[in-house]
Amino acid sequence: xxxxxxxxxxxxxxxxxxxxxxxxxxxxxxxxxxxxxxxxxxxxxxxxxxxxxxxxxxxxxxxxxxxxxxxxxxxxxxxxxxxxxxxxxxxxxxxxxxxxxxxxxxxxxxxxxxxxxxxxxxxxxxxxxxxxxxxxxxxxxxxx
Numbered sequence: 001x002x003x004x005x006x007x008x009x010x011x012x013x014x015x016x017x018x019x020x021x022x023x024x025x026x027x028x029x030x031x032x033x034x035x036x037x038x039x040x041x042x043x044x045x046x047x048x049x050x051x052x053x054x055x056x057x058x059x060x061x062x063x064x065x066x067x068x069x070x071x072x073x074x075x076x077x078x079x080x081x082x083x084x085x086x087x088x089x090x091x092x093x094x095x096x097x098x099x100x101x102x103x104x105x106x107x108x109x110x111x112x113x114x115x116x117x118x119x120x121x122x123x124x125x126x127x128x129x130x131x132x133x134x135x136x137x138x139x140x141x142x143x144x
Contacts, residue, residue, distance in 0.1 A: 031066070031088060031090065032087070032088050032091045032124045032125070032126065033085065033124070033125045034084070034086040034124055035083070035085050035086075035124075035125055036083070037083045037120075037121045038118055038119065038120055039118070039121070040117070041081075041117075042073075042076035044117075048110070049070075049082075051109075051110050055106050055107060056068055056070070056084075058100070059097055062100070063089075063093050063096070064090055064097065065093075066089060067086065067087050068084065068085070069084070069085050070083070080121075
């Protein structure tokens with residue numbers, strides 16, 4: 001049985017082979033995570049990706065944009081072929097960026113495409129539990 005006094009603290013790190021301990025005391029801040037999972041036939045992915053990059057490039061210029069990654073399923077049998085995870089400094093800045101008329105036009109055109117029907121499933125999220133693995137705390141290898 002582990003007692004509170006045995007839990008690692010920020011001043012001490014766990015042994016390299018120790019399992020990660022979840023941090024359930026994540027303090028909410030103003031930043032938000034936008035996650036959008038896309039249902040799309042695998043054969044239509046390449047065309048959709050080109051247009052998604054254009055929309056993402058537009059959003060990346062907006063105040064409050066922090067980062068974005070679009071993940072592609074490894075299997076064509078996966079229900080959600082694409083998963084977008086973006087971080088924004090605040091919900092207000094995210095909402096303002098999404099209200100941009102050009103972004104709305106491009107998004108509407110993508111969702112109405114007869115060639116590649118796409119079902120987006122967007123939402124804003126806050127971190128509830130966080131794990132940080134040992135690789136995240138290692139210094140980067142020097143490049144030489």
